[in-house]
Amino acid sequence: MTLTPKGEARREALLDAVLRVLERDGASGVTHRSVAAEAGVPVASATYYFATLDDLFVSALRRATQQQVALFADLGEHDLRGFAEVMHDWAFTHRGAAIAQYELMFLAMRRDALRADAEAWYGALEHAIDPERLHPVRTRVTAHAIDGLLLRMLWLGEPSTVGEIEAAVREITSAISA
Amino acid sequence: MTLTPKGEARREALLDAVLRVLERDGASGVTHRSVAAEAGVPVASATYYFATLDDLFVSALRRATQQQVALFADLGEHDLRGFAEVMHDWAFTHRGAAIAQYELMFLAMRRDALRADAEAWYGALEHAIDPERLHPVRTRVTAHAIDGLLLRMLWLGEPSTVGEIEAAVREITSAISA
DNA sequence: CAATTTCTTGTACAAATGTACCAGAAGTTT
DNA sequence: AAACTTCTGGTACATTTGTACAAGAAATTG
Incomplete structure (x- = not known):
C-alpha cells in the first residue's frame, strides 16, 4: 500500500507521460498503453500504479x-x-x-x-x-x-x-x- | 451527394442524439454505435451520414x-x-x-x-x-x-x-x- | 537472514470500436 | 416507367481497449 522511493519515481514519470500524451493527442489519446509507451515502461506498470483510467485522469489533473x-x-x-x-x-x-x-x-x-x-x-x-x-x-x-x-x-x-x-x-x- | 428531406431529418435526429449522449456520458461516450442506439437507427445509418467520428463532433458543435x-x-x-x-x-x-x-x-x-x-x-x-x-x-x-x-x-x-x-x-x- | 511487502513484466481475453462492404428498398429525375 | 441517385440495414473483421492474473525480482522490515 505504501510506495517505495523507486515506486514513487515511476509513478511520477507516468503522470508526466500522461500530460505529454494529453498535450499531443488530447483526452481521447490517453490509454494505459499509450501512457506506458510514452513513459517507456510496460503496460502492466501503468495499471499497477493507476488501476483504472479514472485514477490516471484524476491524478494528472x-x-x-x-x-x-x-x-x-x-x-x-x-x-x-x-x-x-x-x-x-x-x-x-x-x-x-x-x-x-x-x-x-x-x-x-x-x-x-x-x-x-x-x-x-x-x-x-x-x-x-x-x-x-x-x-x-x-x-x-x-x-x-x-x-x-x-x-x-x-x-x-x-x-x-x-x-x-x-x-x-x-x-x-x-x-x-x- | 444531396440529401432528401427524409435524409435530412434523420441526419438531424442523429445530431440531436449526439448532444444527448454527450450530455449523459461526455465526449468519450460518443461512438457511432452509441449515437445510433440513442437515435434508434441502425449503426450503418450513423456511418452513412457521418463517415468518421470527427464529422459527428464537428457537426454537433x-x-x-x-x-x-x-x-x-x-x-x-x-x-x-x-x-x-x-x-x-x-x-x-x-x-x-x-x-x-x-x-x-x-x-x-x-x-x-x-x-x-x-x-x-x-x-x-x-x-x-x-x-x-x-x-x-x-x-x-x-x-x-x-x-x-x-x-x-x-x-x-x-x-x-x-x-x-x-x-x-x-x-x-x-x-x-x- | 528470513519474512513480508512492494514492484515488475509477460501474457491472456472478452468486449467494444472504427470502418468497410453489399444487396436491396425508397426516392427522385428525365 | 426507366434510369439514376439516395438511403437502409445487415454483416464482417482487424484493432484497440480495459482489466485481470500469476510468477518472480527487488526492496523493506523484523
Missing part, C-alpha cells in the same frame, strides 16, 4: 493544477508585463498543455472530489491579481475577466503577442478600477 | 453553438434579470449540456475550421451585452468577465441562484462602467 498554480505564485506584485508573459507562454507556447488542462477540468466536472482543485486555481489567480486582497469584489471581477481572456486567446488565437496581451490586461484592470 | 447563440439573441436589451435567468438555466438546469458544449469547443480547438463558430459565440454574447456597440472596449471586457463567471459557475457551482447570479452580473457591469 492534480499535478497539472499544482504546476499551474506555481506559475502564478512566482509572479511579483503589480507585474503586468510578467503576467502577460505567463499568459502568452501558457496560451501559445504551451497551447497543447493549456488545452489539455482545460480538458481535464471538464472531464473532472462531474466529480465533486475535484472541486478543491478548481478552487485552488481561482485562489492562485486572485492572489496574483491582488495579493493583499484589498478589493475583494474588484479582484473577483478581474479574475473572471482574465479567465475569459485566457479562454478567448485559446479559442480565437488573439490577442497573440505579449504586448497585445499586456494591453488587454491593462484594458481590463483600468476598466474595472476606473 | 455547429448545432450546439447555433442553439446557444439563439438563446442570447432572443434576449431583450438591458434585461439583466433575463440574462441571469439564461445563465442559470444553462449552467444548472442544463449543466450536462453546457459541459458538453465546452467539451466540444475544446475538442474543436485543434481545428482552424471551427474558429468561425467560436467567433459566433463571442459575437452573440457581446451583442446581448451591448446591442448598439456603443462602448466596444467596455463591452469586450464585460464579455470576458461574463464568460469567466459562467466557467466559475460550472466549476464551483456558485453563484447558484438566479438572484445571486444577477447580483454577480450587476457586480461586473457596475465595476466596469463605474
